[in-house]
Amino acid sequence: MEGAGGNGEKKTVKRRPRERVLQRDPERTRAAILEAATKEFAENGIGGARVDAIAERAGTNKRMLYHYFGDKEQLYLHVLEDAYVGIRTAERALQIGDRSPEEGIGDLALFTWRYFLKHPEFLSLLGTENLHRARWLRQSVRLKELHSHLLGELAQILERGKKAGVFIESADPLNVYLTIASLGYFYLSNQYTLSTIFGRDLAEPANLDAWERHIVHVTLASITA
Amino acid sequence: MEGAGGNGEKKTVKRRPRERVLQRDPERTRAAILEAATKEFAENGIGGARVDAIAERAGTNKRMLYHYFGDKEQLYLHVLEDAYVGIRTAERALQIGDRSPEEGIGDLALFTWRYFLKHPEFLSLLGTENLHRARWLRQSVRLKELHSHLLGELAQILERGKKAGVFIESADPLNVYLTIASLGYFYLSNQYTLSTIFGRDLAEPANLDAWERHIVHVTLASITA
DNA sequence: TCATCAAGTAACCGTTTAGTTACTGGCCGG
DNA sequence: CCGGCCAGTAACTAAACGGTTACTTGATGA
Numbered sequence: 001m002e003g004a005g006g007n008g009e010k011k012t013v014k015r016r017p018r019e020r021v022l023q024r025d026p027e028r029t030r031a032a033i034l035e036a037a038t039k040e041f042a043e044n045g046i047g048g049a050r051v052d053a054i055a056e057r058a059g060t061n062k063r064m065l066y067h068y069f070g071d072k073e074q075l076y077l078h079v080l081e082d083a084y085v086g087i088r089t090a091e092r093a094l095q096i097g098d099r100s101p102e103e104g105i106g107d108l109a110l111f112t113w114r115y116f117l118k119h120p121e122f123l124s125l126l127g128t129e130n131l132h133r134a135r136w137l138r139q140s141v142r143l144k145e146l147h148s149h150l151l152g153e154l155a156q157i158l159e160r161g162k163k164a165g166v167f168i169e170s171a172d173p174l175n176v177y178l179t180i181a182s183l184g185y186f187y188l189s190n191q192y193t194l195s196t197i198f199g200r201d202l203a204e205p206a207n208l209d210a211w212e213r214h215i216v217h218v219t220l221a222s223i224t225a
Numbered sequence: 226m227e228g229a230g231g232n233g234e235k236k237t238v239k240r241r242p243r244e245r246v247l248q249r250d251p252e253r254t255r256a257a258i259l260e261a262a263t264k265e266f267a268e269n270g271i272g273g274a275r276v277d278a279i280a281e282r283a284g285t286n287k288r289m290l291y292h293y294f295g296d297k298e299q300l301y302l303h304v305l306e307d308a309y310v311g312i313r314t315a316e317r318a319l320q321i322g323d324r325s326p327e328e329g330i331g332d333l334a335l336f337t338w339r340y341f342l343k344h345p346e347f348l349s350l351l352g353t354e355n356l357h358r359a360r361w362l363r364q365s366v367r368l369k370e371l372h373s374h375l376l377g378e379l380a381q382i383l384e385r386g387k388k389a390g391v392f393i394e395s396a397d398p399l400n401v402y403l404t405i406a407s408l409g410y411f412y413l414s415n416q417y418t419l420s421t422i423f424g425r426d427l428a429e430p431a432n433l434d435a436w437e438r439h440i441v442h443v444t445l446a447s448i449t450a
Numbered sequence: 451t452c453a454t455c456a457a458g459t460a461a462c463c464g465t466t467t468a469g470t471t472a473c474t475g476g477c478c479g480g
Numbered sequence: 481c482c483g484g485c486c487a488g489t490a491a492c493t494a495a496a497c498g499g500t501t502a503c504t505t506g507a508t509g510a
């Protein structure tokens with residue numbers, strides 16, 4: 001059928017291993033399983049996620065899942081770790097130290113809100129992990145140094161703002177971050193019950209825009225002198 | 226053995242149905258199942274909750290659970306509805322309209338935070354329900370009129386504050402409530418992952434007190450003129 | 451070109467699960 | 481005091497579940 005690479009060369013034929021679509025491709029299969037597992041765990045929690053469903057979504061076989069990740073729990077941990085790496089990596093790229101203190105804080109708030117908005121699966125995974133009191137995250141060895149950068153940079157910005165007289169002395173890095181994350185997380189993760197009980201669709205673009213502005217307003221109002 | 230009520234009266238003996246502990250007590254069994262189910266669903270989500278575990282925690286039999294509540298999902302809905310009734314009832318008793326606008330808002334923030342702190346199972350149930358996009362809450366017929374009272378009273382307080390010149394014109398009832406709820410919900414529901422990644426125990430009493438003050442500060446800072 | 455080993459498949463296994471059936475025994479009206 | 485009804489029990493069932501075994505297929509290096 002193929003006749004591919006049908007030249008006379010014998011030993012010197014370099015097989016280009018990534019150019020044609022291989023029938024067997026470990027990396028692609030592995031990535032497909034991770035992506036499928038992310039969706040399945042985000043939609044159903046760890047108790048509701050089905051191993052068979054993950055395999056089917058990944059277009060592969062249950063056996064492969066155990067081959068690459070050991071078991072359901074290790075696969076879940078991998079998914080969770082990747083989710084954290086995702087947000088912290090994007091956050092670093094922000095370089096919030098490169099502008100005025102107010103702008104830096106405002107941009108961090110905007111970034112966080114928009115990241116949450118674009119990655120609902122991250123919020124779901126956090127919810128699931130907290131339901132189980134961080135049982136898996138605490139075992140993670142990959143995530144030790146990942147988060148310190150954020151608080152360090154925030155502390156610097158707040159310090160600059162205090163010296164410039166625009167921020168109050170009691171402004172605290174952790175509190176500021178928790179404030180930003182709170183306002184974004186709750187609105188999005190609880191949008192379904194909130195929309196139901198208050199009879200207003202929080203997911204409407206106009207409402208999302210208004211809340212984005214609200215987050216920046218509240219964050220800055222809570223620390224400006 | 227008993228000889229109880231051993232007087233000669235025949236037809237006029239009033240049996241006091243609630244005084245001694247009955248071996249068969251439908252109401253007590255029903256309540257025990259509801260309480261056990263609340264814990265089980267809060268700890269494990271709907272996918273992870275086990276019907277057998279609920280029956281065992283209630284000190285009864287699985288058959289009774291189906292007898293009183295139909296099936297697992299209807300039992301879950303009942304638990305969820307009761308949780309909402311609980312917070313909204315306590316909230317009404319607050320009577321936040323009876324004081325100055327600043328005090329009213331501050332007290333609502335304090336109440337909400339402390340209610341969340343005392344009822345972690347309520348937060349868990351909200352998380353579970355939102356994971357499933359309010360699938361059960363939307364079916365609920367018991368909860369239509371339950372929440373409107375809150376927003377109405379908040380609107381009145383904000384109006385009074387605006388007329389008195391202490392609140393900004395853009396202060397909005399829903400936004401104020403969502404702000405208060407966000408700051409309480411996120412801190413508590415995500416305390417396990419947050420404590421892990423930032424290496425600080427958010428559940429320590431000193432940290433809880435500090436966050437309580439922070440919530441009041443942020444809420445008022447975001448709406449004061 | 452062929453032996454080797456990893457990638458991939460499908461059928462299977464023991465256990466757990468939500469839900470049911472068949473039964474027991476205590477409470478109450480007549 | 482007794483007959484019927486309903487709270488309560490325990491053993492059961494069919495299906496779903498996480499995980500495994502036995503096997504096939506295809507890429508690769510000698």
